[in-house]
Amino acid sequence: xxxxxxxxxxxxxxxxxxxxxxxxxxxxxxxxxxxxxxxxxxxxxxxxxxxxxxxxxxxxxxxxxxxxxxxxxxxxxxxxxxxxxxxxxxxxxxxxxxxxxxxxxxxxxxxxxxxxxxxxxxxxxxxxxxxxxxxxxxxxxxxxxxxxxxxxxxxxxxxxxxxxxxxxxx
Amino acid sequence: xxxxxxxxxxxxxxxxxxxxxxxxxxxxxxxxxxxxxxxxxxxxxxxxxxxxxxxxxxxxxxxxxxxxxxxxxxxxxxxxxxxxxxxxxxxxxxxxxxxxxxxxxxxxxxxxxxxxxxxxxxxxxxxxxxxxxxxxxxxxxxxxxxxxxxxxxxxxxxxxxxxxxxxxxxxxxxxxxxxxxxxxxxxxxxxxxxxxxxxxxxxxxxxxxxxxxxxxxxxxxxxxxxxxxxxxxxxxxxxxxxxxxxxxxxx
Numbered sequence: 001x002x003x004x005x006x007x008x009x010x011x012x013x014x015x016x017x018x019x020x021x022x023x024x025x026x027x028x029x030x031x032x033x034x035x036x037x038x039x040x041x042x043x044x045x046x047x048x049x050x051x052x053x054x055x056x057x058x059x060x061x062x063x064x065x066x067x068x069x070x071x072x073x074x075x076x077x078x079x080x081x082x083x084x085x086x087x088x089x090x091x092x093x094x095x096x097x098x099x100x101x102x103x104x105x106x107x108x109x110x111x112x113x114x115x116x117x118x119x120x121x122x123x124x125x126x127x128x129x130x131x132x133x134x135x136x137x138x139x140x141x142x143x144x145x146x147x148x149x150x151x152x153x154x155x156x157x158x159x160x161x162x163x164x165x166x167x168x169x170x
Numbered sequence: 171x172x173x174x175x176x177x178x179x180x181x182x183x184x185x186x187x188x189x190x191x192x193x194x195x196x197x198x199x200x201x202x203x204x205x206x207x208x209x210x211x212x213x214x215x216x217x218x219x220x221x222x223x224x225x226x227x228x229x230x231x232x233x234x235x236x237x238x239x240x241x242x243x244x245x246x247x248x249x250x251x252x253x254x255x256x257x258x259x260x261x262x263x264x265x266x267x268x269x270x271x272x273x274x275x276x277x278x279x280x281x282x283x284x285x286x287x288x289x290x291x292x293x294x295x296x297x298x299x300x301x302x303x304x305x306x307x308x309x310x311x312x313x314x315x316x317x318x319x320x321x322x323x324x325x326x327x328x329x330x331x332x333x334x335x336x337x338x339x340x341x342x343x344x345x346x347x348x349x350x351x352x353x354x355x356x357x358x359x360x361x362x363x364x365x366x367x368x369x370x371x372x373x374x375x376x377x378x379x380x381x382x383x384x385x386x387x388x389x390x391x392x393x394x395x396x397x398x399x400x401x402x403x404x405x406x407x408x409x410x411x412x413x414x415x416x417x418x419x420x421x
Contacts, residue, residue, distance in 0.1 A: 016234060030217050031184065033216045036215075043224050046228070047232055049238065068181070131179075135180035135181060136178070141181060
């Protein structure tokens with residue numbers, strides 16, 4: 001038997017949404033803004049990311065890892081958005097800049113150039129490459145934020161570098 | 171290969187900006203590095219912008235979206251239940267028709283999936299469509315699914331061989347209904363202690379005489395509680411029939 005008069009939504013849940021939005025919203029928004037570089041897009045992305053987070057809140061890790069978890073969801077969402085926008089127009093490979101630089105390692109220290117290259121990279125390696133080359137995380141941090149093994153991170157970074165080398169070689 | 175940079179990562183800077191306990195930062199570097207200070211200031215500015223401008227503007231929409239989703243799930247369960255019940259009735263009808271065509275119609279239509287029974291007990295109202303966990307004194311209401319027939323008769327028999335017509339209450343024959351719409355019996359029925367009790371719903375093209383039905387049901391009741399529990403069809407000239415067994419237990 002079930003209560004026929006069960007309330008579908010209550011004030012406690014409403015308060016919970018408000019509290020969690022206040023707690024995680026600033027980090028999500030700052031992260032989305034950094035990736036998307038557009039406040040209107042970041043605002044939309046923040047809502048989408050928060051709704052994903054809210055729906056999976058029971059999977060949230062302990063307080064030490066919450067920011068990394070939020071970062072992962074926001075990063076994946078925004079990179080997919082960027083990829084979707086790229087698909088709708090010409091893929092903009094920064095080949096010329098890589099060739100002019102002549103040195104791949106120093107070229108990838110340019111965050112803007114690295115970001116453009118990552119945006120055009122295959123889905124599988126994109127998040128790893130972004131966190132490492134654009135956000136400046138070391139392999140351990142990347143593994144922690146994305147919930148991957150360090151070995152997987154290394155493999156994906158190698159794949160990304162191989163792609164960049166091919167572009168630099170023309 | 172990794173970027174050989176003295177800068178802390180964006181993650182470290184964001185942690186610091188968002189005032190979480192941050193990993194140790196190279197203090198002298200952060201104090202002296204314009205790029206890191208700019209990143210730190212930018213994250214703080216964006217977080218403040220969210221709190222002051224974005225959050226107040228977007229929170230109602232976020233709430234509405236999450237609320238609407240929950241509400242839709244709740245609505246879906248309410249909507250799906252009659253649909254499932256109707257599907258069960260269709261399935262049961264096929265079984266029923268198959269038995270009519272066969273030689274030994276030993277299995278009748280299952281009642282619990284076909285109709286809805288709501289109980290009011292004190293201030294609590296709940297769905298008891300399985301017919302179990304009922305108590306004497308409970309007030310019940312029945313919602314009957316459509317079966318495509320224009321006449322309906324609802325009757326019951328209990329372990330004391332007492333037969334009653336529940337709808338049309340006190341009537342001499344079946345009442346007319348919309349053959350395509352659910353029908354909620356008006357008023358409620360207060361259960362007495364006699365258990366088990368079986369409710370029969372008869373759908374027909376022509377009205378059934380109440381007295382004929384009552385005679386058959388009294389005969390069934392006279393055979394005892396076990397006969398009531400196991401008999402899911404009676405020999406009434408109805409095109410379709412369904413039934414629900416009520417088991418009542420004193421608290």
